[in-house]
Amino acid sequence: LARPVDVDALVDGARRGDARSVARLISLIEDGSPRVPEITKALVTAAGVERARVIGLTGSPGVGKSTTTSALVSAFRARGQRVGVLAVDPTSPFTGGALLGDRVRMQDHATDDGVFIRSMATRGHLGGLAWATPQALRVLDVAGCDVILIETVGVGQSEVEIAATADTTVVLLAPGMGDAIQAAKAGILEIGDVYAVNKADRDGADATARELRMMLTHGQPREAGQWRPPIVKTVASTGQGIEELVAELDRHQEWLTESGAGGRRRVQRAASEVEALAVARFRAQARSFRDDDGGSRLETLAAQVATGALDPYSAADQLTA
Ligand SMILES: Nc1nc2c(ncn2[C@@H]2O[C@H](COP(=O)(O)OP(=O)(O)O)[C@@H](O)[C@H]2O)c(=O)[nH]1
Numbered sequence: 001l002a003r004p005v006d007v008d009a010l011v012d013g014a015r016r017g018d019a020r021s022v023a024r025l026i027s028l029i030e031d032g033s034p035r036v037p038e039i040t041k042a043l044v045t046a047a048g049v050e051r052a053r054v055i056g057l058t059g060s061p062g063v064g065k066s067t068t069t070s071a072l073v074s075a076f077r078a079r080g081q082r083v084g085v086l087a088v089d090p091t092s093p094f095t096g097g098a099l100l101g102d103r104v105r106m107q108d109h110a111t112d113d114g115v116f117i118r119s120m121a122t123r124g125h126l127g128g129l130a131w132a133t134p135q136a137l138r139v140l141d142v143a144g145c146d147v148i149l150i151e152t153v154g155v156g157q158s159e160v161e162i163a164a165t166a167d168t169t170v171v172l173l174a175p176g177m178g179d180a181i182q183a184a185k186a187g188i189l190e191i192g193d194v195y196a197v198n199k200a201d202r203d204g205a206d207a208t209a210r211e212l213r214m215m216l217t218h219g220q221p222r223e224a225g226q227w228r229p230p231i232v233k234t235v236a237s238t239g240q241g242i243e244e245l246v247a248e249l250d251r252h253q254e255w256l257t258e259s260g261a262g263g264r265r266r267v268q269r270a271a272s273e274v275e276a277l278a279v280a281r282f283r284a285q286a287r288s289f290r291d292d293d294g295g296s297r298l299e300t301l302a303a304q305v306a307t308g309a310l311d312p313y314s315a316a317d318q319l320t321a
């Protein structure tokens with residue numbers, strides 16, 4: 001039997017920074033609870049304007065996203081900032097205590113009450129991240145996070161979604177394996193605000209950075225005032241280059257503010273969120289229409305389209321009439 005949910009108490013708890021309330025709210029969101037609209041309303045009322053700075057990290061499995069995330073948590077904590085971490089992995093969600101790649105350091109963070117770490121499974125639904133992530137971000141925002149880091153594996157849809165969700169997107173690459181070319185093919189060279197060539201302790205980091213620089217300058221004609229994505233070489237496992245990475249993240253944050261691009265990104269983010277919710281609602285509605293005999297209107301029309309008795313445009317007209 002499901003525990004009764006007291007939304008106001010949970011949101012109050014989150015506002016006080018209570019880790020269990022934060023975890024429970026994110027679980028409800030992740031599970032697609034029917035209370036999600038109510039939770040979202042309460043969160044927006046509690047938080048007002050989104051305040052936390054959202055940084056997305058994406059790249060192939062094993063490239064060092066979790067290790068980099070952990071190093072960034074340390075860097076932001078050293079400034080006294082509250083940090084939230086959302087690890088979104090559609091293939092292998094983290095469980096329990098073993099959260100991120102660099103276990104020892106992440107466990108240090110796990111006992112730090114200025115850090116909220118949470119993994120989210122997208123339950124294999126395409127677009128799962130799209131609707132759950134904004135709500136999870138709101139929970140962390142209400143909990144007083146200054147910075148939220150989202151780690152997601154680059155496996156198709158998710159990295160594009162993360163770019164739509166984050167203020168700053170970091171794309172990670174590693175030397176060798178023609179990773180820059182792979183990245184170009186995967187389309188992730190269009191989404192990075194900052195590039196990190198991680199594992200720079202290995203051979204080929206300079207070559208990968210050069211290759212990447214060429215692809216970035218070839219692909220995009222740049223105008224004055226536009227952001228030119230920098231490339232930083234890092235060794236996340238030792239912390240080398242992390243200071244520079246943080247400096248570039250800060251520079252991007254300043255650019256977002258000064259150019260007005262940050263505000264536009266947030267409006268765009270809100271627009272896609274509203275659109276996704278409206279489309280989902282309409283799809284459910286379209287499937288719920290009934291014939292006079294109680295049968296599915298959509299199925300009746302579909303049967304006619306399938307036999308050629310009706311064309312699909314007319315069927316859509318009839319369905320929406
Ligand atoms: N040599 C080297 N290994 C690293 C570096 N960064 C991470 N690793 C290791 O690479 C492996 C994968 O790292 P992880 O952060 O889990 O990658 P993720 O799958 O992208 O999250 C781990 O064993 C890390 O310790 C680095 O800069 N240099």
Ligand SMILES: [Mg+2]
Pocket residue numbers: 065066067100101151
């Ligand atoms: Mg990882």
